[in-house]
Amino acid sequence: MSDAPALRTRLAARGFDGITLLVLPAALLIAGLFIYPFAYGLYLSFRPKDGSVFGNYLKFIADPYLYETIGRTLWLALPVTLLNLFFAVPVAFRVRLMHRQRLLTTILVLPITLGTVLVAEGMLNYFGPQGWFMRSLHLIGLANFGSFRLVHNYWGVFISLIITGFPFTFLLTLSYVTGIDPALEQAAATLGARAMERFRAVFLPLLAPGMAITFCLSFVQAYAVFPSAVLLGQASGETRVISIAAYQAAFEQYDYSMASAIAMIMAAVQLVIVTAVLALRALAYRGPAGGGKG
Amino acid sequence: MNANASFKTLRLDQVGRDFGAMHALRDLSFEIARGEFVALLGPSGCGKSTALNCIAGLLPTSHGSIWLDDRRIDTLASEDRGFGMVFQNYALFPHMSVRDNVGFGLRMRRVPATQAAPRIERAIATVQLEAQAHKLPGQLSGGQQQRVAIARAIAIDPPLVLMDEPLSNLDAKLRLEMRAEIRRIHQGLGCITIYVTHDQDEALSLADRIVVLRDGAVRQIGTPQELYAKPAHLDIADFMGFRNQLRGTLVQQNAFPANVSVGLQFGDSTLFGFTRETVSGGQAVAAIRPEDMQIVGAGEAGVDAIVDAIEYRGRSFFASAHMKDGQKLYFASADRLELGSVVRLGASPQHVLVYSGA
Numbered sequence: 001m002s003d004a005p006a007l008r009t010r011l012a013a014r015g016f017d018g019i020t021l022l023v024l025p026a027a028l029l030i031a032g033l034f035i036y037p038f039a040y041g042l043y044l045s046f047r048p049k050d051g052s053v054f055g056n057y058l059k060f061i062a063d064p065y066l067y068e069t070i071g072r073t074l075w076l077a078l079p080v081t082l083l084n085l086f087f088a089v090p091v092a093f094r095v096r097l098m099h100r101q102r103l104l105t106t107i108l109v110l111p112i113t114l115g116t117v118l119v120a121e122g123m124l125n126y127f128g129p130q131g132w133f134m135r136s137l138h139l140i141g142l143a144n145f146g147s148f149r150l151v152h153n154y155w156g157v158f159i160s161l162i163i164t165g166f167p168f169t170f171l172l173t174l175s176y177v178t179g180i181d182p183a184l185e186q187a188a189a190t191l192g193a194r195a196m197e198r199f200r201a202v203f204l205p206l207l208a209p210g211m212a213i214t215f216c217l218s219f220v221q222a223y224a225v226f227p228s229a230v231l232l233g234q235a236s237g238e239t240r241v242i243s244i245a246a247y248q249a250a251f252e253q254y255d256y257s258m259a260s261a262i263a264m265i266m267a268a269v270q271l272v273i274v275t276a277v278l279a280l281r282a283l284a285y286r287g288p289a290g291g292g293k294g
Numbered sequence: 295m296n297a298n299a300s301f302k303t304l305r306l307d308q309v310g311r312d313f314g315a316m317h318a319l320r321d322l323s324f325e326i327a328r329g330e331f332v333a334l335l336g337p338s339g340c341g342k343s344t345a346l347n348c349i350a351g352l353l354p355t356s357h358g359s360i361w362l363d364d365r366r367i368d369t370l371a372s373e374d375r376g377f378g379m380v381f382q383n384y385a386l387f388p389h390m391s392v393r394d395n396v397g398f399g400l401r402m403r404r405v406p407a408t409q410a411a412p413r414i415e416r417a418i419a420t421v422q423l424e425a426q427a428h429k430l431p432g433q434l435s436g437g438q439q440q441r442v443a444i445a446r447a448i449a450i451d452p453p454l455v456l457m458d459e460p461l462s463n464l465d466a467k468l469r470l471e472m473r474a475e476i477r478r479i480h481q482g483l484g485c486i487t488i489y490v491t492h493d494q495d496e497a498l499s500l501a502d503r504i505v506v507l508r509d510g511a512v513r514q515i516g517t518p519q520e521l522y523a524k525p526a527h528l529d530i531a532d533f534m535g536f537r538n539q540l541r542g543t544l545v546q547q548n549a550f551p552a553n554v555s556v557g558l559q560f561g562d563s564t565l566f567g568f569t570r571e572t573v574s575g576g577q578a579v580a581a582i583r584p585e586d587m588q589i590v591g592a593g594e595a596g597v598d599a600i601v602d603a604i605e606y607r608g609r610s611f612f613a614s615a616h617m618k619d620g621q622k623l624y625f626a627s628a629d630r631l632e633l634g635s636v637v638r639l640g641a642s643p644q645h646v647l648v649y650s651g652a
C-alpha cells in the first residue's frame with residue numbers, strides 16, 4: 001500500500017468521478033448530431049460546383065434573389081420577436097398575481113403542442129377567403145377593399161409566428177418575472193413609487209438580462225421559420241425567407257454545397273444578432289433578483 | 295405627499311384581516327401618540343406582520359379603519375401614505391448602489407438632486423455606512439444591508455416608521471448594537487416607530503409601550519414596566535420570565551381596593567400572592583420568577599422541594615427541583631446545594647402573581 005491517495009480520489013479532486021461518466025452519452029450525441037454535421041456543412045460550403053473556394057458565397061452576395069432573403073427573414077423575425085416580448089411581459093406580470101396560474105398557463109402554452117403546420121392549417125381555414133374571419137368582416141362591411149388578405153402574404157406568416165412563438169416567449173418571461181422578490185415592489189410602493197415607476201425603476205432593470213436571453217431564443221426560433229413561410233406566405237415573393245432559399249438549393253437544384261453555404265450565412269446572421277444583444281446585456285445588472293437575506 | 299407630516303396620533307379602530315376562513319387579525323384597536331416607540335410582540339404566526347402590512351397599506355384590511363388624527367388612511371394606497379418601512383428580509387433593490395437605494399424615496403418624490411444629496415448623505419451617516427455608499431447590496435454583510443434598509447426608510451423623513459423584525463437575521467452582538475442605534479434614530483426623528491418582534495428582551499429594552507398579540511388579537515397593552523411586573527395573563531407571564539407556574543388549591547382570598555390577596559395551598563404548605571381580579575374555582579396558578587424565589591426557614595410560608603440539578607451561573611447557582619406532587623420548580627441559590635436535599639422555598643407575596651387555573 002502506498003501513501004498516495006487512490007487514483008479514484010485523485011481523479012475526483014480534479015472533477016472526474018462517476019457522475020462525469022453520465023455526461024458521456026450526451027457528449028457523444030452532441031458530437032455526432034451537431035458538431036460533425038456543422039463541420040461537414042462548413043467544409044461542403046467551400047467546395048462549390050465551379051471548383052473555387054468562395055464561389056458559393058460570392059454567388060450569394062451577387063444575386064439579389066438570394067441575398068435579399070436575409071432582409072426578408074429579419075423583417076419577419078425581428079418585429080415578431082419584439083412584439084411577442086412586448087405582449088409577454090404584461091401578461092406574465094398579471095399571471096404572477098393569479099391564483100389559477102396553472103390553468104391559464106396551460107391554455108397559453110397549448111399552441112406549442114400543436115406545431116406550426118397545424119396552426120398554419122387552422123389559419124388558412126379561419127383567415128382564408130372563405131373562413132369565418134373574412135366572412136364576418138365582409139358581413140359588417142369592413143373588408144370591401146379588394147386586396148385585403150391575411151394569408152398567402154407577409155401578415156399570414158407574421159400572425160402564425162406570433163401564435164407559435166408567444167407561448168415560448170411567455171413561459172420564459174414568466175420564469176424571469178416570478179424570480180423577482182415581490183417585497184421589492186412593496187418596498188418601492190412604501191417609498192412612494194407609483195405602478196409605472198415601480199415597473200420602470202425596479203422591475204425593468206432586473207428583468208432586462210432575462211429579456212435579452214428570451215429575445216435571443218425567441219429570435220432564433222422565428223428566424224428559422226420555414227413551414228409557415230411556405231404554407232401561409234408567398235414562397236417566391238415577400239416571404240421568401242432564407243430557409244426557403246437553402247431548401248431550394250438543396251432539393252430543387254441538388255446543389256448541396258450552395259445549400260450549405262446558405263445555411264452558414266444564416267447561422268452567421270443569427271450569431272451577429274445574438275452577440276449584439278448579449279453584448280448589450282453585459283451592460284445591465286445581472287446579479288440575483290432577491291432583496292436581501294432570508 | 296407628506297400631507298400627514300404634522301399629525302398627533304395614529305389610531306387603529308377594530309382593524310381585522312381574514313385570509314379565507316382564517317382570522318389573522320381580530321379587532322385590533324389602539325392609539326399611538328407622536329414620538330412613541332411601540333413594539334408589537336407575540337409568538338410566530340400571531341399576526342404581527344399582517345398588522346404592520348395593513349398599516350403600511352401593503353395588505354387591504356377586511357374591516358375596521360386606520361386614522362391619522364381625523365384623517366382616514368386605510369383607504370389610501372401604500373405610495374400615498376408616505377410611511378417608512380423596514381422589511382423582514384430588507385428588500386433592498388439589488389441593482390442599485392447603497393446611495394441609490396437610500397435616495398429612491400426622494401427620487402420618487404421628485405426632490406431636486408441638489409436638495410436630495412445632503413439628505414441622502416445624512417441618512418447614510420446616521421447608520422454609519424459612509425464607506426459602503428458606492429457598493430451594491432450584494433456586496434454588503436447582513437448587518438450592513440439591514441442598516442441600508444433603515445437608512446432608506448428614514449431618508450424620506452417619514453412620520454411613521456414600521457420595522458418588521460429587522461434584527462432577526464443578525465448575530466447576538468450586532469443585534470445589541472443595532473438596538474441602541476434604532477432607539478437613537480427614533481429619538482432623532484421624533485416620529486412614531488412601530489417595531490415588530492417576537493423577542494421580549496428586544497421589546498422591553500426598546501419600546502415605550504408594548505402591544506402583545508396572540509392569535510391575531512390584543513392580549514395586553516402596557517409599558518415595559520407594567521408588562522414585566524404585572525402580566526395580564528399566564529401566557530404573557532410565561533413570556534416575561536415567570537418560569538415557575540405552580541398549580542395549587544385556593545385557600546383564602548381578600549379583596550383590597552387595587553388587588554386581591556390570595557393564599558394557595560400545595561399539599562401541607564402555603565404560598566401567598568396577589569392577583570388582578572378575583573379568582574374563581576378551587577384551583578389557581580402561582581407564577582414566580584426564579585430569581586424571586588429564595589430558601590426560607592422551616593417555619594415560614596413556602597413550599598418544600600427536592601433539588602434535582604444545579605448549575606453554575608457566574609454570580610450564583612441556578613437550581614431545579616420538584617415538589618412532592620411532581621411540579622417542577624426553578625430558583626437561584628447563593629450556595630451549591632446537595633442534590634437530593636430538601637429545601638423550603640418562599641417568595642414575598644408581591645412577587646407571586648396568581649392566575650385562575652383552567
Ligand SMILES: Nc1ncnc2c1ncn2[C@@H]1O[C@H](COP(=O)(O)OP(=O)(O)OP(=O)(O)O)[C@@H](O)[C@H]1O
Binds near residue numbers: 313316337341345492
Ligand atoms: N397570504 C396569506 N394567506 C393565508 N394566510 C396567511 C397569509 N399571510 C399570513 N397568513 C396567516 O396569518 C397568520 C399571521 O401571519 P403573520 O405573517 O402576520 O405572522 P407573524 O406574527 O408575522 O409571524 P412571524 O413572527 O413568523 O413573522 C399566520 O397564521 C399565517 O399563516
Ligand SMILES: [Mg+2]
Binds near residue numbers: 342
Ligand atoms: Mg412576520
